[in-house]
Amino acid sequence: MSLPHAILTALLERPSSGLELTRRFDKSIGYFWSATHQQIYRELGKLEAEGHIRALPSEQPTRGQKKSYEVLPAGRAELARWTAASQDPKPHRDTLLLRLRAAAVVGTEGIEADLRHHLALHRRQLAEYEEIEQRDFPPGKGGPQDRLRHLVLRAGIDLETFWTQWLTHALEEFTELPDRDPA
Amino acid sequence: MSLPHAILTALLERPSSGLELTRRFDKSIGYFWSATHQQIYRELGKLEAEGHIRALPSEQPTRGQKKSYEVLPAGRAELARWTAASQDPKPHRDTLLLRLRAAAVVGTEGIEADLRHHLALHRRQLAEYEEIEQRDFPPGKGGPQDRLRHLVLRAGIDLETFWTQWLTHALEEFTELPDRDPA
DNA sequence: ACGGTTTATGCAACTAGTTGCACAACCAGG
DNA sequence: CCTGGTTGTGCAACTAGTTGCATAAACCGT
Numbered sequence: 279m280s281l282p283h284a285i286l287t288a289l290l291e292r293p294s295s296g297l298e299l300t301r302r303f304d305k306s307i308g309y310f311w312s313a314t315h316q317q318i319y320r321e322l323g324k325l326e327a328e329g330h331i332r333a334l335p336s337e338q339p340t341r342g343q344k345k346s347y348e349v350l351p352a353g354r355a356e357l358a359r360w361t362a363a364s365q366d367p368k369p370h371r372d373t374l375l376l377r378l379r380a381a382a383v384v385g386t387e388g389i390e391a392d393l394r395h396h397l398a399l400h401r402r403q404l405a406e407y408e409e410i411e412q413r414d415f416p417p418g419k420g421g422p423q424d425r426l427r428h429l430v431l432r433a434g435i436d437l438e439t440f441w442t443q444w445l446t447h448a449l450e451e452f453t454e455l456p457d458r459d460p461a
Numbered sequence: 462m463s464l465p466h467a468i469l470t471a472l473l474e475r476p477s478s479g480l481e482l483t484r485r486f487d488k489s490i491g492y493f494w495s496a497t498h499q500q501i502y503r504e505l506g507k508l509e510a511e512g513h514i515r516a517l518p519s520e521q522p523t524r525g526q527k528k529s530y531e532v533l534p535a536g537r538a539e540l541a542r543w544t545a546a547s548q549d550p551k552p553h554r555d556t557l558l559l560r561l562r563a564a565a566v567v568g569t570e571g572i573e574a575d576l577r578h579h580l581a582l583h584r585r586q587l588a589e590y591e592e593i594e595q596r597d598f599p600p601g602k603g604g605p606q607d608r609l610r611h612l613v614l615r616a617g618i619d620l621e622t623f624w625t626q627w628l629t630h631a632l633e634e635f636t637e638l639p640d641r642d643p644a
Numbered sequence: 645a646c647g648g649t650t651t652a653t654g655c656a657a658c659t660a661g662t663t664g665c666a667c668a669a670c671c672a673g674g
Numbered sequence: 675c676c677t678g679g680t681t682g683t684g685c686a687a688c689t690a691g692t693t694g695c696a697t698a699a700a701c702c703g704t
């Protein structure tokens with residue numbers, strides 16, 4: 279039940295069309311809640327039907343015509359309600375760790391290359407986050423809103439840092455491992 | 462497409478019935494790939510139909526009768542194939558970070574209590590992992606299989622460590638925050 | 645031998661997310 | 675002007691995971 283609230287947050291930050299939202303998800307909110315454009319369009323339809331958002335009345339659009347949305351008071355209220363309500367953390371899932379565990383049983387064939395691949399991706403993401411931090415959060419100032427957003431970004435940075443370190447360590451272990459199949 | 466492979470791994474480690482699997486998922490594999498008993502039963506049915514596993518022929522069971530499964534060669538081969546094949550990491554989703562971002566727009570009401578709740582859960586999980594580490598991975602020895610499994614456990618420990626630190630830091634920030642609504 | 649609890653398996657319906665494709669408008673270049 | 679790429683919206687079908695419930699046997703006290 280998070281996607282509609284992710285969209286409400288994004289729309290409160292700035293009213294947008296479906297595609298604009300999709301792009302903004304790709305490089306901001308999507309870092310911790312990704313969504314495809316189809317999910318977003320479907321959800322926009324629902325939110326509009328529920329009276330949480332409305333299309334900006336600039337022109338009446340048809341297919342292929344841009345359509346922007348803004349949040350209505352009911353939508354803001356719903357977002358505030360959801361934000362304040364406590365939620366149990368969903369168990370997280372990680373395919374790579376699963377594969378490593380499987381590798382302990384059926385052999386490590388092929389995994390090392392993939393560890394390198396993941397390492398490269400995490401390094402790239404880390405660099406991107408750090409760039410954003412330098413651009414958007416210069417040291418020492420910013421109101422409460424900025425403090426919160428910075429906190430979220432820090433989580434991203436620290437997570438990526440963790441993964442690059444862990445993957446580096448894992449690769450070191452691999453070089454020490456006898457490379458025969460343990461099965 | 463990970464659940465069947467998680468099950469194959471678990472069954473290779475030890476043949477089990479559906480409920481035994483469910484319990485083992487709750488306190489081992491489920492740490493990074495959780496599943497409910499319904500998912501597991503459904504998947505066991507599919508895996509059996511595909512010839513990847515078979516019911517141990519101890520007795521012919523009906524409803525309410527324990528039924529254990531073991532992995533067939535075809536199942537082991539499939540697991541090896543899947544383990545070796547490279548996969549793109551799935552984007553991860555985190556409701557708490559999303560809520561924090563929403564809080565920057567609609568106010569921080571109620572979130573602080575939940576941060577404390579999450580902190581408690583992560584601390585508990587961390588303690589559990591560390592207990593497992595002491596019990597199952599005494600320093601200095603172990604074959605390649607143990608090295609790999611320890612590596613996976615380390616990822617869990619380091620992740621929980623990260624979260625406890627980040628949440629602690631976040632709570633500190635909160636005490637410094639003016640507690641009025643930024644909206 | 646009965647009734648209640650626990651153990652164990654399973655179906656059905658639902659919710660969320662993904663994939664593949666269709667289609668309209670709009671914008672260049674020849 | 676028409677053709678082919680890009681932008682933007684959207685439907686339909688599929689896959690994965692969750693929730694709620696049904697059912698059967700086993701075990702246990704009285």
